Amino acid sequence: MPTTDPTYGWALPESADPPNGPTQLSALAADIATTFGSVTPYALQAKSGTIGVAIASGSISSAIPQTFQSGLFTYPPVVIFGGSDRRLNFSTTGMTVNGFNLYVRNVADTEAPSGSTVYWLAIQMESTGANGTAGTADA
Numbered sequence: 001m002p003t004t005d006p007t008y009g010w011a012l013p014e015s016a017d018p019p020n021g022p023t024q025l026s027a028l029a030a031d032i033a034t035t036f037g038s039v040t041p042y043a044l045q046a047k048s049g050t051i052g053v054a055i056a057s058g059s060i061s062s063a064i065p066q067t068f069q070s071g072l073f074t075y076p077p078v079v080i081f082g083g084s085d086r087r088l089n090f091s092t093t094g095m096t097v098n099g100f101n102l103y104v105r106n107v108a109d110t111e112a113p114s115g116s117t118v119y120w121l122a123i124q125m126e127s128t129g130a131n132g133t134a135g136t137a138d139a
Helices: 021-036
Strands: 043-050 064-067 078-083 088-093 099-106 117-124
Touching: 078 088, 088 117, 099 117
Parallel strands: none
Antiparallel strands: 043 117, 064 099, 078 117, 088 099
């Protein structure tokens, strides 16, 4: 029976080990597969890395280039982020089939020290598009 992660609020299988990012992503993928059946993405890639600089309160990092495995994506994928420090938010520019620029913003009123981890998961659901279905997001 899934439990709810108290930090992030999503349902996680009992085997999940929050706040371990790779474990959470794997657990989330397994939960999605259980809920929606055998949904198999066309392509996906997961990656994690350490943010090597401190980020001052209210500031945003310079562009941090991220690359995808060569030839993996045929359409710019959807990228989902997570991190080890809840003070940090993540955004992108320049999304292509080859990669993107990652930006890290500190939304807290205290400095976020170097050494925080960022996790991302890039998904392309179908060969003709990242989302898998046409439409716009409900926001």
